[in-house]
Amino acid sequence: MRGGRTLAEALEECLAEWSHRTGITVETWALPSADVPRRVADGVVAALREALAKVERFSDARVVSVAITVSSAGLRMTVSDDGTGQPWDVTRLRALFAELGGRVSVHNVEGQGSTVSGVVPAPGRR
Numbered sequence: 340m341r342g343g344r345t346l347a348e349a350l351e352e353c354l355a356e357w358s359h360r361t362g363i364t365v366e367t368w369a370l371p372s373a374d375v376p377r378r379v380a381d382g383v384v385a386a387l388r389e390a391l392a393k394v395e396r397f398s399d400a401r402v403v404s405v406a407i408t409v410s411s412a413g414l415r416m417t418v419s420d421d422g423t424g425q426p427w428d429v430t431r432l433r434a435l436f437a438e439l440g441g442r443v444s445v446h447n448v449e450g451q452g453s454t455v456s457g458v459v460p461a462p463g464r465r
Contacts, residue, residue: 398422
């Protein structure tokens, strides 16, 4: 990561800045302790920013929950909100994960919120 920061530190900074600016509470369920290739780290930070921008713009959420984990299978990012559950355009999110060899799924429940999950397989598992 830039400036010698770990991925977890970059994610924490991104979440804190966004929460402070928007007034939306962020619950952090998990952040990665393992290092990932810089390309993947940069892509995941960009994808998180995109997901948060969608929450801010479309969901009317009060709380956003974030979990980003790394295992031998790869990296998984989940962003859930307690907002309106209205579908958002996830074209950019899909493109960001596709660039990393991954995929995105979205689940919306009207009146209860949305959950976006992105997965980047570990090298050799793609």
